Amino acid sequence: MADLSKHPCFNADARLRFGRIHLPVAPHCNVQCNFCDRKFSCVNESRPGVTASVMSPTEALAHLKKTVSERSDLSVMGIAGPGDPFANVDATLETLRLVRNDFPDMILCIATNGLGLLEHVRELAALAVSHVTVTVSAVNEDIIQQIYAWILFENRIVKGIDAARILLERQEAGIKALAGNGIIVKVNTIIIPGVNDRHVDEVSVKVAQWGADVQNCIPLLPVAGTPFGTLRQPEPSVIHAIRAAAEKRLPQMAHCSRCRADVCGLLHEKMRSPQ
Numbered sequence: 001m002a003d004l005s006k007h008p009c010f011n012a013d014a015r016l017r018f019g020r021i022h023l024p025v026a027p028h029c030n031v032q033c034n035f036c037d038r039k040f041s042c043v044n045e046s047r048p049g050v051t052a053s054v055m056s057p058t059e060a061l062a063h064l065k066k067t068v069s070e071r072s073d074l075s076v077m078g079i080a081g082p083g084d085p086f087a088n089v090d091a092t093l094e095t096l097r098l099v100r101n102d103f104p105d106m107i108l109c110i111a112t113n114g115l116g117l118l119e120h121v122r123e124l125a126a127l128a129v130s131h132v133t134v135t136v137s138a139v140n141e142d143i144i145q146q147i148y149a150w151i152l153f154e155n156r157i158v159k160g161i162d163a164a165r166i167l168l169e170r171q172e173a174g175i176k177a178l179a180g181n182g183i184i185v186k187v188n189t190i191i192i193p194g195v196n197d198r199h200v201d202e203v204s205v206k207v208a209q210w211g212a213d214v215q216n217c218i219p220l221l222p223v224a225g226t227p228f229g230t231l232r233q234p235e236p237s238v239i240h241a242i243r244a245a246a247e248k249r250l251p252q253m254a255h256c257s258r259c260r261a262d263v264c265g266l267l268h269e270k271m272r273s274p275q
């Protein structure tokens, strides 16, 4: 049985003693965020501009075994891209099964945009996945459609207000299902100047109603060549003020280190590639 207090991302006290490893088994994505260059890892949980390798589930398990044999401080295995875990359902679930089988005490964690989450919540619970991060940067359809160029839903590309409505419904249903199954939910909210920076309070209120446990307000890191590439990164004082206001709605995470999809180690450790 995993000791949930050892998750370094959800428990600030644990971050100096326990680390996490991401297994990069999910290369594809089912949405296009306007701040994301698809050559790189999912920006919703990762630092933009860093490519991640891709592994098969069996390669990922072998890599995990090797890494765990070399260091004893890894308490969490996460899947956070380089695309979205549920746009790569087979590889994601197979990796979770393999890891759960060989590492019954390991905390399992997933980071997703939430579009493909709902159908798999029961299986996540059955595999004792205890932590899921869902990126919700807006709960207003007009703002959502500014953030996403398109979504891939039921094998077709959907844009505009229809895409916004579907994504919002799916995120709400997914988060409610996670909470209903006792899974701890973190919501990542990317702060995008001029787009959603005055909307975060509504996001915090809504996701708290849905059952989220903690929120992580992350400044946009503009990526050149993307639609939001020319925006300025929000000042630390702006992020601080947003977090202080959001704290009234939900506990805030303020120690996010923007991990890459193949990260390994303590949160403050210099990132290194797995191979």
Ligand code: SF4
Pocket: 009, 010, 020, 021, 022, 045, 076, 077, 078, 079, 080, 109, 110, 111, 131, 133, 259
């Ligand atoms: Fe989970 Fe995100 Fe922490 Fe990775 S960085 S272990 S996905 S909360």
Ligand code: SF4
Pocket: 029, 030, 031, 032, 033, 035, 036, 037, 038, 041, 042, 043, 044, 081, 082, 083, 084, 113
């Ligand atoms: Fe990029 Fe992640 Fe958005 Fe997909 S969900 S487009 S990988 S930032």
